[in-house]
Amino acid sequence: MDLLLSRLSIQVCDSVFIKDPESSDLGKKIIVGSIDMLDTMGFDHFTFRKLAKEIGSTEASIYRYFESKHKLLLYLTSWYWSWMEYRLMFGIANVPSAIKKLKIAIRIVTEEVVEDNSFTHINEVKLNRIVVAEASKSYMTKEVDAENKEGVFVDYKRLVARISDIVLECDATYKYPQMLISTVIEGAHSQHFFAEHLPKLTNVYKGENSVTRFYTELTLSAIGFNEK
Amino acid sequence: MDLLLSRLSIQVCDSVFIKDPESSDLGKKIIVGSIDMLDTMGFDHFTFRKLAKEIGSTEASIYRYFESKHKLLLYLTSWYWSWMEYRLMFGIANVPSAIKKLKIAIRIVTEEVVEDNSFTHINEVKLNRIVVAEASKSYMTKEVDAENKEGVFVDYKRLVARISDIVLECDATYKYPQMLISTVIEGAHSQHFFAEHLPKLTNVYKGENSVTRFYTELTLSAIGFNEK
DNA sequence: GCAAAAGTGATAGTAATACTATTATATTTG
DNA sequence: CAAATATAATAGTATTACTATCACTTTTGC
Numbered sequence: 164m165d166l167l168l169s170r171l172s173i174q175v176c177d178s179v180f181i182k183d184p185e186s187s188d189l190g191k192k193i194i195v196g197s198i199d200m201l202d203t204m205g206f207d208h209f210t211f212r213k214l215a216k217e218i219g220s221t222e223a224s225i226y227r228y229f230e231s232k233h234k235l236l237l238y239l240t241s242w243y244w245s246w247m248e249y250r251l252m253f254g255i256a257n258v259p260s261a262i263k264k265l266k267i268a269i270r271i272v273t274e275e276v277v278e279d280n281s282f283t284h285i286n287e288v289k290l291n292r293i294v295v296a297e298a299s300k301s302y303m304t305k306e307v308d309a310e311n312k313e314g315v316f317v318d319y320k321r322l323v324a325r326i327s328d329i330v331l332e333c334d335a336t337y338k339y340p341q342m343l344i345s346t347v348i349e350g351a352h353s354q355h356f357f358a359e360h361l362p363k364l365t366n367v368y369k370g371e372n373s374v375t376r377f378y379t380e381l382t383l384s385a386i387g388f389n390e391k
Numbered sequence: 392m393d394l395l396l397s398r399l400s401i402q403v404c405d406s407v408f409i410k411d412p413e414s415s416d417l418g419k420k421i422i423v424g425s426i427d428m429l430d431t432m433g434f435d436h437f438t439f440r441k442l443a444k445e446i447g448s449t450e451a452s453i454y455r456y457f458e459s460k461h462k463l464l465l466y467l468t469s470w471y472w473s474w475m476e477y478r479l480m481f482g483i484a485n486v487p488s489a490i491k492k493l494k495i496a497i498r499i500v501t502e503e504v505v506e507d508n509s510f511t512h513i514n515e516v517k518l519n520r521i522v523v524a525e526a527s528k529s530y531m532t533k534e535v536d537a538e539n540k541e542g543v544f545v546d547y548k549r550l551v552a553r554i555s556d557i558v559l560e561c562d563a564t565y566k567y568p569q570m571l572i573s574t575v576i577e578g579a580h581s582q583h584f585f586a587e588h589l590p591k592l593t594n595v596y597k598g599e600n601s602v603t604r605f606y607t608e609l610t611l612s613a614i615g616f617n618e619k
Numbered sequence: 620g621c622a623a624a625a626g627t628g629a630t631a632g633t634a635a636t637a638c639t640a641t642t643a644t645a646t647t648t649g
Numbered sequence: 650c651a652a653a654t655a656t657a658a659t660a661g662t663a664t665t666a667c668t669a670t671c672a673c674t675t676t677t678g679c
Binding site for chain 4: 620621622623624625626627628629630631632633634635636637638639640641642643644645646647648649
Binding site for chain 1: 612
């Protein structure tokens with residue numbers, strides 16, 4: 164999947180950054196360094212001061228790219244959703260059966276990213292862990308309405324819309340496609356987190372990808388395709 | 392439901408507080424005041440300094456009850472889960488049918504709390520909104536494993552266990568009862584939040600309790616009871 | 620090839636946050 | 650009534666989340 168894309172780049176809504184981090188070496192260092200640090204120490208303990216030290220730059224320079232660590236998180240999560248959309252479109256290309264497309268989509272958004280097949284400097288395995296643990300903090304704020312108007316959540320909404328459309332292809336009468344898909348995406352994140360930290364809240368069996376199985380069955384039975 | 396309980400009180404795991412806030416007037420003011428302020432300004436903007444000013448006390452005094460605002464949030468969410476468990480046990484008492492019990496349970500954990508039928512000083516309507524918007528921040532931290540060992544999440548785990556048991560009563564062979572129930576509870580919170588702030592991620596129709604309907608149908612079809 | 624513009628680093632500074640410590644005073648209890 | 654306990658008042662610290670200034674270097678546009 165990597166080679167095919169050497170001439171492609173993921174676009175992120177430009178209201179989340181002041182200066183595009185893809186446009187310079189320092190910008191890329193900020194992205195690579197922040198992914199490392201967010202994965203290791205989590206969003207709460209992460210600061211621009213620590214990042215500056217790590218990448219051999221200064222706080223002031225980082226602030227020229229992102230106005231806050233919150234905006235940096237928005238950048239990373241948006242990048243991730245755009246990347247997921249790309250993987251989705253690629254995964255379902257030339258697949259004629261709607262139900263097959265739906266199964267592929269569910270698999271893509273629910274399974275853990277394990278290989279860093281990156282075609283860029285971004286480590287998708289680490290980014291996946293960051294999104295699982297921190298993405299909800301990017302919108303669970305009092306500023307969500309103002310930021311939503313600025314368009315910072317478009318990439319996530321577009322991904323949900325695309326998969327919801329596949330749901331409607333399978334069953335045009337289904338009343339809750341967006342609710343179903345956002346439940347699956349958000350739920351899969353929670354369940355991966357629970358499996359690691361609060362196992363009593365989930366059921367993960369060895370030797371099977373339980374989260375993907377569960378959400379695939381859940382989705383299919385919700386729209387009336389029960390063929391376990 | 393209020394009157395019946397005038398002699399009952401909700402117990403919260405004592406590792407989340409230094410001094411029980413139920414044991415004094417100041418303690419109760421801290422709880423009432425923090426619920427008001429968290430509902431209004433959100434967890435991120437909430438500080439003990441502001442709370443102290445609001446309730447006419449001091450930061451130092453509040454710190455004698457809770458070692459951090461994070462522990463205070465844990466207290467409030469634990470209280471909420473215990474209250475939910477109480478509502479659940481009351482709601483299913485003397486109901487013989489497992490499937491009816493399950494429907495009642497799903498309704499209780501997914502519908503918005505609209506009436507403050509409080510039998511205490513705690514405003515459950517506000518607390519419900521706080522849990523919807525902030526509860527995930529109480530466990531999405533790097534300290535989750537250490538805190539879990541201290542038992543701070545027992546109330547949530549017990550609620551999930553109780554409803555999972557009902558799922559198993561309906562279908563003893565179902566493989567993912569905990570995963571299903573935590574998906575429903577967490578998902579309902581997300582969907583209520585989305586309905587208010589990111590409506591493209593959900594489907595909420597006027598005149599029906601869409602979230603409860605959706606999760607009820609989802610749960611029943613998951614365990615093979617399709618009788619829409 | 621050179622002047623202007625832009626990007627970066629170094630340093631300093633501010634207001635707010637998340638606490639801790641100390642002491643005085645008021646209230647409860649044995 | 651003495652001792653213990655709870656609270657208020659005040660002060661202080663380290664860290665965070667920024668903003669501002671200035672010097673230096675690199676890029677670019679003509």
